[in-house]
Amino acid sequence: MKIKSLITPIGNFNSFYVNSLLVKLVYINNLKSTYKSDLSLQKIMSKFFSKGGLRKIPECSPQGTPFQLKLWDALIQIPRGQTESYSSLASKIGFPGAARAVGTACRLNPIPLLIPCHRAVKKDGSIGDFALGKSNKAYLLTMESK
Structure with a gap:
């Protein structure tokens, strides 16, 4: 390694x-x-971190459960400047009602930023928690929305 x-x-x-x-x-x-x-x-x-952002993430190999890998792939599909709720993501990957499990999988994301777990938010639109801190999540969401 x-x-x-x-x-x-x-x-x-x-x-x-x-x-x-x-x-x-x-x-x-x-x-x-x-x-x-x-x-x-x-x-x-x-x-x-630039205005244009990344067009494609580099090749990487995150290790996780099948549920986590499915979620992380769904997160990569969320366009820069957009967000999606934990509950919507749970439904999208075939696990309706598993919003808390989505939050846990976001927290366990081994490659934050490139697998953009910061784009997952609460159903009411509030930002929710973030493994790197709420202030960093707010910064990233604001940066990406410009």
């Missing part, structure tokens, strides 16, 4: 690779990473 560091406007991450595929991004917030900079992912994330 290779580990590299990544700096973003919302904080620092360590990126983990297996066989050259990104498998995990770990948020370390303002801690300084001791790993070598992830230059290729840094370029990708610069596009993510």
Whole structure:
């Protein structure tokens, strides 16, 4: 496994690779990473945080249950600048009534930002929780809506 560091406007991450595929991004917030900079992912994330955003996420290999993988794929399909409710996502992936399980799968998302769990919101439109903090979720949603 290779580990590299990544700096973003919302904080620092360590990126983990297996066989050259990104498998995990770990948020370390303002801690300084001791790993070598992830230059290729840094370029990708610069596009993510730019006005145009990413057209396509890089090839990655998140590890999860079949339910989680199905949800994470559905999250990737939500266009930048749009959101979808936890309950709507649950129905979309074939599990109506499983909104809380969707929230849990979002919390366990191993590749935040690239698998955009921040685009999942409560049924009433409020932003809900976020593994990287509510203020970061609000920042990301605002950034993507511009």
